[in-house]
Amino acid sequence: GNSVTQMEGPVTLSEEAFLTINCTYTATGYPSLFWYVQYPGEGLQLLLKATKADDKGSNKGFEATYRKETTSFHLEKGSVQVSDSAVYFCALGQAGTALIFGKGTTLSVSS
Amino acid sequence: DTEVTQTPKHLVMGMTNKKSLKCEQHMGHRAMYWYKQKAKKPPELMFVYSYEKLSINESVPSRFSPECPNSSLLNLHLHALQPEDSALYLCASSPRQGTTTNEKLFFGSGTQLSVL
Numbered sequence: 001g002n003s004v005t006q007m008e009g010p011v012t013l014s015e016e017a018f019l020t021i022n023c024t025y026t027a028t029g030y031p032s033l034f035w036y037v038q039y040p041g042e043g044l045q046l047l048l049k050a051t052k053a054d055d056k057g058s059n060k061g062f063e064a065t066y067r068k069e070t071t072s073f074h075l076e077k078g079s080v081q082v083s084d085s086a087v088y089f090c091a092l093g094q095a096g097t098a099l100i101f102g103k104g105t106t107l108s109v110s111s
Numbered sequence: 112d113t114e115v116t117q118t119p120k121h122l123v124m125g126m127t128n129k130k131s132l133k134c135e136q137h138m139g140h141r142a143m144y145w146y147k148q149k150a151k152k153p154p155e156l157m158f159v160y161s162y163e164k165l166s167i168n169e170s171v172p173s174r175f176s177p178e179c180p181n182s183s184l185l186n187l188h189l190h191a192l193q194p195e196d197s198a199l200y201l202c203a204s205s206p207r208q209g210t211t212t213n214e215k216l217f218f219g220s221g222t223q224l225s226v227l
Contacts, residue, residue, distance in 0.1 A: 036216075043115075043201050043218030044154065089153055098167060099216065101153035 002027040006090045006102035013080055013109050021075040021105045023064075023090035031094040033057075033066055033073040036101075038087045047075075047088070080109045117202050117219035125227050126192060132222045134185040134202030143185040144216070145177060146201040154201055160185060161207075192226045199223050 007022040025033065032051045036044040048057030053068035062077045073090060090102040115136045124130050134143065142161050146154035159167035160179040174196075176188040185202055199221040205214040 034215075041220070043203075043220045044216070045218065046215045049215070087151075093214070098156045098159065098169075104151070104153050106151070 002031065002092055002094060002097065002100050004090050004092050004100050004102040006088075006105055008103070009106040011105060011107045013107070015082055015109055015111050016079045017109075019075070019077040019080045019084075019107065021088055021090075021107070023073045023075065023102060025071050025073065025090075025092050027071075027092060027094060029094060031092045033064070034091040034093060034099070035062070035064055035073070035075050036089045036091055038089065038104075040086070044089065080107070082109050082111050085109045115202055115204055115217050115219035117200075117222050119222055120220065121223045121225075123225045123227060124189065124192065126194075128192075129188070129190045131189065132187040132200055132202075132224075134187075134219055135183055136204045136217070137183055138204065138206075138217065139182075140204035140206050140217070141182060142205045142207060142214075143179060144203040144205075145175075145185070145187050146203060148199040148201055148221070150199075158187075189224075192224075194226050197224055197226045 003026045005024050034049045035047040037047045038044045048059045050057040050066035056065045064073050064075045085108050087104045087106050089104045092100045118133045144159050145157040148154045156169050157171045158177045163179045174191050178186040201221045202219045203216045205216050
C-alpha cells in the first residue's frame with residue numbers, strides 16, 4: 001500500500017541555517033505530494049504541494065520538488081527563522097484514498 | 112471566510128460523561144473530516160463526510176459518533192470515553208469529495224480533550 005517516510009526529528013538549527021527535511025514515498029500511480037506545518041497549539045496548515053513529477057512547490061521561502069525517479073519530496077529552506085519552529089508533515093494524496101501523513105519532523109530554530 | 116472553527120478549544124470529561132465537539136466552516140466545502148492526533152504523532156483519520164453523507168469510517172469505536180447536520184456543520188458526539196482517548200481532535204474540510212488527488216485540507220485549531 002501507499003506510505004510516506006520522513007526523517008525523524010527533532011531537527012535543531014540556528015537562525016539563518018539551511019534546512020532539509022527528507023521525505024520519501026511509496027505509491028502506485030501518480031500521487032500528489034504535500035507538506036503541512038503545525039505550529040504549537042494549532043491545527044495543520046498546507047505549506048506547499050506538487051501534483052506531478054518535476055513540479056516544484058514553494059511558499060514562504062520553503063521549496064520541495066516532486067522527484068519520481070527517487071520517489072522523494074524533500075523540504076528545503078535556505079535561511080530558517082525562529083518563527084519556522086513547528087512540526088512538519090509530509091503527506092501523500094491519491095484519488096480514492098484519504099491523505100496519508102508521515103510521522104512528522106519537529107524543527108526547533110534558536111536565535 | 113477561510114476558517115474552520117472548532118469548539119470548545121479544551122474539554123475535560125469523565126468516563127461516564129456525554130459531550131459533543133463542534134466544527135463549522137463557511138467556505139462551501141462539501142467534504143468534512145474528523146482526525147485524532149496524539150502528542151508528537153501525525154493525525155489519524157477517523158471519519159469523512161462527503162456531501163453530508165458518511166463516506167469513510169476508519170473502524171472507530173462506537174463511543175465516537177459523528178453527525179453532519181448540514182453542509183457547514185460537523186459534530187462528534189462522545190460517550191463513555193476511555194483515558195486513552197485523550198488527544199487533540201482536529202476537524203478539516205476540503206472543497207469536494209475528500210478523495211480527490213490534489214485537494215487542500217483546511218484544518219481547525221482542534222479541541223484538546225482530556226478524559227479522566
